[in-house]
Amino acid sequence: MTLVYLVIIGQLCRTSGYLDIPTVPAYNIKGMWGISTMFSFPMYTDDPNPNDSIFVDPKDFTMAFKYGFGRGELAISMFTPTTWVVSVCYLLKEAKESGTAWFCGVDDISYAKHISTVGAGGNDGTIEEISYYKYCNGRPWELFSTYIAMQKYLGKVANFVLGFGRGRFVGYGWRSHIFNTDFLVLGNDYKTKDHSWWAIGLFMGGSLKFPFGLEASVEMDGRDANVGLKYHFPAVTATVALCKVEYLGNFRPWSPRWTFGLEGNNRSAVSAPKVGSIECVIQDQTTKQLLPNCIVDIKEINKRYRAPAGIFGLSLPAGNYTITVTTPNYVDYLAKISVKPGVKTKLVFNMKKTEEAIQREIAAMEREKSIKTYLAQGKIYFSEGNLNEAKKAFEMVISLDPDNVEAKNYLGNIENRRNELINAYLTEARNREKANDLTKAIEFYQKVLDLDPQNTESSEAISRLKVRIAQEKKPPTTTKPKQPEKKATAEEIEVLYKKGVSYFSANNFDEALKIFNEVLALDPNHKGAKEYKKRTEARLKVLKGGE
Structure with a gap:
């Protein structure tokens, strides 16, 4: 369905412009066309002197057909049923939001020298145009009103136009004549001297756009x-336009004009859809690794997509969108984005893991650490021949990782290794026993028992060798010659x-009796010892209750 856009034209129906002066072609798509109308009438209609030669400006209605051919624009305008003109505008240099565009054109290509919206002829037009013809020594030809101009863009908010043109852009009023090149030649004699057909006039204007849709032009x-x-x-x-505002405050019948217009075109039918694109990179917030097979939901278009490798690209009509990214073990990521026409927007989604996933990951890391530790211990035990401990370590690995191939291989080799070590230790123990190195022999027999506690040969050999070692350590028994007793002097x-006498004197009769017996043992004929012995025995007898 073709959408028709309605636009107020302004004072005249020619190629694109603010209100009257031209701007960069708006029909900038090949095959774009439109129809415009304009209605204008004076603000004041009273005439203080109806009998003089200056009359109230008439009401005005015009129509135009416009056609775009890429960088250029063509307009065919009907001012009256007998007054038709052609206008052409061409874009010399394109500009973006903050650049300067250059364009040129020709207005009023027609069959008459003087052209106005109310007719063709020197005496046809507004009060101002008729005054040029009657009172300013002629009126410049509007025919082939050639111009060149620049349009400066100040972002999307504002722009202004500055240009030079001949014909309809040249005026000879008491104020407007200073804006054309004849002012440099004629000065203030512009009313009495001939005007140059090639005089060039200055034109300028600007537009200011507001966020809520309002645009002001001057x-x-x-x-x-x-x-x-x-x-x-x-x-x-x-749009509401007030034209010829310089007449505000002038005497009647000079009057500003209200101007309205209407335009419809087929831009929506011929313009390419305004689309942009997005590129989504979905990665882990911490490791920055891409996350495969994430689900991307776009709310506004009710579509779901999958990002197999963690990267997702899509073209979308310009506008605002709500994107939700989901993947197992991660918190859902919601983002609001703006897609601009012709712009590729790169979005990076840093996905945060859920608390449960973090805990599982920590547990998995601890499990992996334990597997590596037990596996390393098992290898060391295996290399040292400590097969029982090696078996325990490898069995711990299997309990944590039932599919661990390395641990399974080691467990499968332990029994073979056990038999190899038992035979090697038995051979070494026997050789040591033959060499009478009993301690080392016992050590190797013990290694056999560590590997095989039921090995009878080793247990019997250890018992036997311990007895031999004990016997070899017992000292031989020898009879020492009896030493002659030494006699006291x-x-x-x-x-x-x-x-003994001292003990007797101290009434320590028991000790005294012992000493006297020792003396008599050494010298049975010692008289003093005999005497004191009797006395001591007598005292002891008395002390014990005898006579």
């Missing part, structure tokens, strides 16, 4: 100054006797 050229407001609806743009006997 412009001026050698003929008039105009202001206008446009309001852009989704399918309609409404008289001096030693006398010292011992005096010691």
Whole structure:
């Protein structure tokens, strides 16, 4: 379905412009066409002097057909049923949002020298144009109104136009004449001297756009100054323009004009859809590794896509979208994006793992660490011949990782290795026993028992060798010759006797009796010892209750 856009044209129906002065061609698509109308009427209609030669400006209605041919635009305008003109505009240099465009064109290609929206002829037109013809020594030809101009863009918010043109852009009013090149030649004699057919006039204007759809325009050229407001609806743009504002405050019948217009075109039918593209990179927030097989949901178009390798690309109509990325073990990622026409937007989704996934990952890391530790221990035990401990370590690996091939291979080799070591240890133990190296022999027999506790040969050999070692360590029994007893000397006997007397004197009769017996044992004929022995025995008898 073709959408028709309605646009207020402004004062005149020619190629694209603000209100009256031209701008960069808006019909910039090959095959684009449109039809426009314009209606204009004076603000004041009273005439203080109806009998003079200056009359109130008439109401005005015009129509135009426009056609775009890529960089150029063609307009065929009907001002009156007998007044038709052709206008052409061409884009010399294109510009983007912050550049400067250059364009040129020719307005009022027709069959008459003087062209206005109310007719063709020097005496046809607005009050101002008729005054040029009658009172300013002639009116410049509007025929082939050639121009060249630049349009500067200040982002999407504003732009302005500055240009030079002949014909309809040249004015000879008491103010407007200073904006054309004849002013440099004629000065203030512009009313009495001939005008140059090639005089060039200055024109300029600007447009300011507001976020809520309102656009304001202001412009001026050698003929008039105009202001206008446009309001852009989704399918309609409404505008009110006040033209010839320089007449505000002038005496009647000079009057500003209200101007309205309407335009429809087939832009939506011939323009390519405004699309952009997105490239999504889905990766782990920590490791930055791409996450395969993620699900991408786009809410506004109700579509679901899969990103097999963690990268996903898609072209979308320009607009705003809500994207949700989901994948197991990660928190859902929701993002609001804006797709711009002709722009490829790269989006990076840093996915955060869920708390449960983090805990599982920690457990898996600990499990993997334990597997490596037990596997390394088992290898060391295996190489040292400590097969029982090696078996325990490899069995721990299997309990954590039932499919661990390396641990299974080691477990399969343990029994073969056990038999090899038993035979080697038995051979070495026997050789040591033959060499009478009993301690080493016992050591190797013990290694056999460590590998095979039921090995009878080793247990019996250890018992047997321990007995032999014990026997070899027992010292031989020998009879020592009896040493002759050493006799005490008289001096030693006398010292011992005096010691007994001291005990007697101290009433320590028991000790005294022992000493006297020792003295008599050494010298049975010792008189003093005999005497004191009797006395001591007597005292002891008394002390024990005898007479």
